[in-house]
Amino acid sequence: MSSTEPRRTALDALHRSLGATMTDFAGWDMPLRYGSERDEHNAVRTRAGLFDLSxxxxxxxxxxxxxxxxxxxxxxxxxxxxxxxxxxxxxxxxxxxxxxxxxxxxxxxxxxxxxxxxxxxxxxxxxxxxxxxxxxxxxxxxVRDDRDAYALLAVQGPESPGILASLTDADLDGLKYYAGLSGTVAGVPTLIARTGYTGEDGFELFVKPEHAVELWQALTKAGEGAGLVPCGLSCRDTLRLEAGMPLYGHELTTSLxxxxxxxxxxxxxxxxxxxxxxxxxxxxxxxxxxxPPRVLVGLVAEGRRVPRAGYAVVAGGEVIGEVTSGAPSPTLGKPIAMAYVDAAYAAPGTEGVGVDIRGSHEPYEVVALPFYKRRK
Missing domain, CATH: 3.30.70.1400 (Aminomethyltransferase beta-barrel domains)
Incomplete structure (x- = not known):
């Protein structure tokens, strides 16, 4: 294989059999979506989604x-x-x-x-x-490079504890957020971590690559009655954006x-x-x-135009910041963005703030992050 060809996870053939739209992400061929990214997003918010994060x-x-x-x-x-x-x-x-x-x-x-x-x-x-x-x-x-030693699956959403509990004897009730334990899931040796990047309760499951397909299939079967759906990287991005979670290369860089x-x-x-x-x-x-440096804030559109990374945030005809991430929010039903803005404009409710979208200054409301917080 040439070095220019993207790497493939242990679940690659399975993704393709499910009709996934694949994309090159950081040198890997990864599922972007399987059908509607909005439906996948809403499934994680209300039921459960299954991700390949290998x-x-x-x-x-x-x-x-x-x-x-x-x-x-x-x-x-x-x-x-x-x-x-x-x-x-x-x-x-x-x-x-x-x-x-x-x-x-x-x-x-x-x-x-x-x-x-x-x-x-x-x-x-x-x-x-x-x-x-x-x-x-x-x-x-x-220091050991173990990138080839693991496949990583994530089951995220309010139904995820019940789905996982049906496949493991591990004490999930006692597993706190940002904790991990070794156990078996569907008979597969697994590091079970209560972590995620969606703003929902959920688990990340580290397994040997040769066990990835059987674990995916077991989780899919266990989640049938709970509305579990396979999810791609596109909805993972809108989920983390709503949850106010930073993404490297957008909210975090070597210049910060x-x-x-x-x-x-x-x-x-x-x-x-x-x-x-x-x-x-x-x-x-x-x-x-x-x-005080520029402050990372949330912006909610008053109109329908979607802000994108790199767009200027403006007030009074002056540039006061820059959008780092932006997308339509399925949960809020409006375009949203995260942006670094001058501290003087960072207070929620600050008036007169807009985003320069191709020469047009679209009005935006400044809000505190996150946009969405799950009920516990």
């Missing part, structure tokens, strides 16, 4: 000093993560720019050799792997620090030892306090 980048970090390495390499306090729990964090450059946002799972039992599963975005997996390997010098820890992105809370200065980017991030935190 394009995500899994990296295992293990060894006596695995925690110390991750505390040095990442901005979060990974040494404080207990076995069976997960943490949202970031990896930054020395200048504080965001290389990627990550979820780190602490595997194994207390007292065993520490083992962590770092899950990177597909587009940044090689960058993160290279950075972790480079930063591992001097630490008694191994976590403080510029309004996510300074992920930077843990109180942890012991130095970490990559500490000095630059200390300065960024002070800058943000003295002179």
């Amino acid at each position: 394009h995500m980048g899994e990296i295992t970090v293990t060894g006596p000093q695995a925690a110390a390495l991750l505390d040095h390499a990442l901005v979060g306090n990974i040494g404080g993560v207990k076995p069976g729990r997960a943490r949202y964090t970031m990896i930054c450059r020395e200048d504080g720019g965001i290389l990627d946002d990550l979820i780190v799972y602490r595997l194994g039992e207390a007292g065993t050799v520490p083992e962590y599963l770092v899950v990177a975005n597909a587009s940044n997996a090689q960058v993160v792997l290279d950075a972790l390997r480079e930063r591992s010098a001097g630490f008694d820890a191994e 620090t976590p403080f510029d992105a309004g996510l300074g809370r992920v930077v843990k200065f109180e942890k012991e030892g130095d970490f990559v980017g500490r000095a630059a991030l200390t300065e960024a935190a002070a800058r943000a306090e003295q002179n």
Whole structure:
């Protein structure tokens, strides 16, 4: 296979048999949609959806000093993560720019050799792997590329706990958000994580690629009565947008620090030892306090025109920000966007704000994120 051909997941033939529209995403051939992306979106909000996320980048970090390495390499306090729990964090450059946002799972039992599963975005997996390997010098820890060792399926939506419970003896009731446990699902050895990127309750299931098809089929059968449908990346994007979740390359880039992105809370200065980017991030935190950077806000259209990433946000004839993500919202029934705007225009209800859509200044309402929050 030539290097220009996209990679295919273990579920590729199954997606095609279901009539999926495929697209190249970060070098992978992935399902964009199976039918109507609006129907898929609404299924996740009201019932359940099944996703193939095998394009995500899994990296295992293990060894006596695995925690110390991750505390040095990442901005979060990974040494404080207990076995069976997960943490949202970031990896930054020395200048504080965001290389990627990550979820780190602490595997194994207390007292065993520490083992962590770092899950990177597909587009940044090689960058993160290279950075972790480079930063591992001097630490008694191994950084292992496990992208080919896992397939990743996600079942998301209010019916997902019931669907999964019918296939496993694992204690799902006791599994908190941002926690994971080893178990079997439909007889398949699985790392079951209560995480997701949709704003709904749900689970991400890490399995060996050779078990992916049987697990997908078992979940599909178990979900028949609950309205489970296969879902592509298109509705995953509108779901995460409604939930106000950042997407790397849109809300997060190397030109932004976590403080510029309004996510300074992920930077843990109180942890012991130095970490990559500490000095630059200390300065960024002070800058943000003295002179607030642009703020990430929600915008809801008064009309029907859809804003797209890169469009200018305007007020009083001046450019005051930029759209980072935009799409029609199936849940709100209106176009929505996330945008970085000058702090003076960030308060919900600020009047006179619009988006420049091909020369026409369309009126938008400034709202607090997220646009949608599920009832618990």
